[in-house]
Amino acid sequence: MDDKALFFKILGLRPPWFIKQVVVDDQSQRVDIYVDHEPDIRVRCPVCDELYGLYDHAPERVYRHLNTCQMQTFIHVRPPRVNCPHHGVKQIGSEFGENGSEMTFSFESFMIRVAQECSIEATARLCGLSWDQSWNGLQRAVERGRARKPHRVPRRIGVDEKSIARGHKYESLVYDIDAGTVEFVWDDRGQESLESYYRQFSREELAGVEAVAMDMWDPYIAATKQYVPRAEKKIVFDRFHVMRHVLDAVDKVRKSEHRQLSERGEQTLKGTKYLWLWSRENLPAWRQGQFEALRSLDLKVCRAWAIKENLRHLWDYRYGNQS
């Protein structure tokens, strides 16, 4: 089998396409494959799908492809154009890669699998690409995914923020609680960003939203009230966020009371931080005695702790007339 027949087979080409030339440059460790087609092909207009004779070619495109052994491999192709009487001169899409991409579909999908495992910098290094090329590849994959996403408002929406860059920056995301899918991501925690998510939908569509779970964060609340009809009945502060605020409050009470006691020379609350934060059933057995003794004292933190423990039952609470 000669090199042309070999590449014809492994690239999965079919007539009228053929390999015109293969150039192996061992100096630069690079393989260039030139693909061409028989002269008298018929070309489909990409708009109306009708077949016409070949009009001409768009300028040559070069796609980076999967390596041939250790050598970087490039495919050269001149995309045929059609002159449709209804739609004018059109370039047909290539089977090798997306318009505007410098990579074949196979190489791009390999690159994306690498990018799922490591940073953009590492992906660029491992794939022999520039940072921009890797980033653009990812960007195209995201665009394709978004284009495939149906236009639909989730029934139950979650809005959450994540701190990135060691807590110096935030990004926010909207997710579909039932499907477990991320619907929208942006790189701050502002009102305007969440509003731009809601603006994709009509008021009727947003009326179908049953609940929006979120942190107690004013910009999210304001954006939701602005766009989701009857939002005040639908905003839900999720348990995790509520309990985080309550635990912070308990800890504040303990700190300030400890300070006051210390000023009088009393070390009653020293080393007790977690006794008040742990859920009652998680208190280690060996500290139970100490904790019961503290609870019998008249302390503000005891009251704060009792409120916190009480609140935990809120989520299991049922009204008397419901089962």
Ligand SMILES: [Zn+2]
């Ligand atoms: Zn046409």
